[in-house]
Amino acid sequence: MLNMGGPATVSETHDFLRNLFLDGDLIPLPFQSLIAPWIAKRRTPQIEQQYKDIGGGSPILRWSELQGEGMAALLDELHPATAPHKSYVAFRYARPLSEETARRMKEDGVKRAIAFSQYPQYSCSTTGSSLNDIYRKSRAGLFSGIDWSVIDRWGTHPGFVEAVAQNIESALGKFPEEQRGDAVVLFSAHSLPMSVVNRGDPYVLEVSATVSAVMNRLGHTNPYRLVWQSQVGPSAWMGPQTRDALKGLARLGKKRVVLVPIAFTSDHIETLYELDLEYGKEAHELGMEVHRAESLNGSPVFIRALADIVAQHLKEKDAGAPPTSVQMGLRCPGCSNVTCAQQKSFFARSGTL
Template sequence: MLNMGGPSTVPETHDFLKNLFSDGDLIPLPFQSVLAPWIARRRTPQIEKQYTDIGGGSPILKYTRIQGERMAALLDELHPETAPHKAYVAFRYARPLTEETAKELKRDGVKRAVAFTQYPQYSCSTTGSSLNELYRKGKTGELGEIEWSVIDRWGTHPGFVEAMAQVVERALEKFPEETRHETVVLFSAHSLPMSVVNRGDPYVSEVAASVSAVMDRLKHSNPYRLVWQSQVGPSAWMGMQTGDAIKGLARLGHKKAVLVPIAFTSDHIETLYELDLEYVKEGQHLGMDIQRAEALNDSPVFIRALADLASTHLRDYASGRIGPTSVQMGLRCPGCTNATCGAQKSWFARGGR
């Protein structure tokens, strides 16, 4: 289960930030090896305070493990041919890092594995970065002899769409029924630098597809917009930013909104601090009533969707209906200049060989 991760305790914050800013796939920086540690040191006190404010660390590892354990149990029933199943967590910037998980896989003697991204929508800067790291470990033999396949995106899977629609409905129920239809639904996703978007990264279109599918399920009951959060640094990022959208809605006379973390499947700092403690409160100061749709976390509907994704993948792969990777994963961004990306795609297409 591949994800960005987050520091489980406040003292882990610096290492998390250093790993994050050192990753050119996520945040391309000039002189990255010099700038990344400097930025991490400067930002650590501020981010440590944010993690303290949300309870002393990120809960993303807790929820990823819950999701993985329950998914594996369901998978034993849905696809007994490959049982027993075990979920491993490989975070990109926080423990357990990919290198730690690689050692665990090798120690357990794993021979068949699925690299299952926990980002519903694909981006070279998130799923791509995790797969690049997994590829690097595989090429050096740190993973042992494993046959790999990949679940690389699933932002319109019916189970995911249903789980998202249900949390939106629960948030809308907090408003009076007679005026509920006036509530604006703001789908908020982590933004990307425009340099990544402009090279042809599919993330923006895939997030939009998720939003469209959820609103179809909700029968377009409310006005909605897709907005973007978590911009870092002075360079241009995908917009409009969530905070600016809230200010704009207030200026235009809107009084109610629901914030929906459409690209996040577990609570972490972007939901618990940025959405809850910044944007919701900012809306309140502007006279708006803003509710945040809960993250999927331990949602049984969502966990069943993960199990369905995995069982369908295993069944189709075993029958030869699909290869180790999807057709879409094999297409590099038209503006890609990252040699590792191309090598990684070829490696996984050969089953990790």
């Protein structure tokens, strides 16, 4: 289960930020090995305070493990031919990093594994970065002897869509019935630099497809928009920013909003601090009533969806399907990342070097 992760304790914040800013797939920087540690050190006090404000660390590992255990238990029933199933978490920037996960898998004698992205929508900067990391670690011998396949995107899976829609309905239910239909459903996803978008990254398209599927499930009962959060640095990023959208809606007289994290599968700093504390406070000051749809966290519907996604993948593999999707094999038209090409070839060969 591949994800970016988050520091479980406040003291892990600096290492998390250093790892994040060193990742050229996520944040390309000039002289990255020199500049990234400096940025991490400079930002650490501010981000440490944010983790203190949400309870002393990120809950993403706890939720990932709970989701994985529930998924594996269901898989034993849904696809007994490959039972017993076991889930492992591999974070990109926080523990457990891929090195630790590789050690655990080796100790358990794992010979067959699925690299299952926990980003529902594909981006080279998220799923791509995690897959690049597994490829590099495999070249270093850490994941030797494993037959790999990949689940790289699943943003329109009916179970995922249903889980999100149910949480939106619960949030809409907090408004008086006579006001409910006027509430704006504001889907918020992590933004991307326009340089990444313009080279052909599919993320924006895939997030849009998720939003469309969710609104179809809801019957288009409410007006909605897709907005973007978590911009870093001065360069141009995908917009509008969530904060600016809330201000704009208030100016237009739209004071009732359901805020929906649409690219995150569990709570972490971008939901608990950025959406709940930061934007929530600003919206309140604007006279708005904002309710955030809960993250998927321990949703049984979502955990069942994860199991269904993997079970279908295994059945397709049994029927002779290739180890990766057709879409994963296509590089962005503007891609110049050599590792990306090597990684795609590696997984297309089931992890054979």
